[in-house]
Amino acid sequence: MQWKLISSTYLYRDNWFTARRDRCVTPSGKIVDPYYVLEYPNWVNALAFTEDEQVIFIRQYRHALGKTILELPGGVIDDTDASPQVAIERELREETGYTFQRIEPLCQIAPNPSTQSNLCFGFLAVGGRKTHPQSLDPNEEIEVVLIDKDQLRxxxxxxxxxxxxxxxxLLYGLLHTGDLQWTDIKNKS
Structure with missing residues (x-):
């Protein structure tokens, strides 16, 4: 079922966003032209628990949506990060000021595989302790919000x-820890 790439033309390149136009051929010989692909860097995020089992969220404004929303800590895997694990450790420390006793991988997902080329790596972080001040990028304004498990559900x-x-x-993490059961979701619908 895999298509063969005939050619690619980059339409726009920037640090956080790259767009290209591909020309492809399917196994049956059909030419697909144009096929647009958006290249983003890979991302990480984490369901992070403090030592007293509060869930660490961040609240920030998201301009494309025009809203301030709650999110998990996370961000872009930098070229200097040796792995997604190193990236999430860095992002957690920068955005929240917390370091963790244990961080383990939960999932690897494709944000939108029909048009985007990147992956997102989800982690579970436990035993978080505030050890540093936030170290935010110049355009970031992030509020750390602690939520208990009942509020999270x-x-x-x-x-x-x-x-x-x-x-x-969140769903992979809470199912992994046993803090969410499918019946919790089913009973609320």
């Missing part, structure tokens, strides 16, 4: 977490 069930990649990590 309600936010999920009421569809109040808007970032789809973060919802995926």
């Amino acid at each position: 309600e936010l999920i069930v009421r569809n109040e977490i808007w970032q789809a990649l973060h919802v995926t990590t």
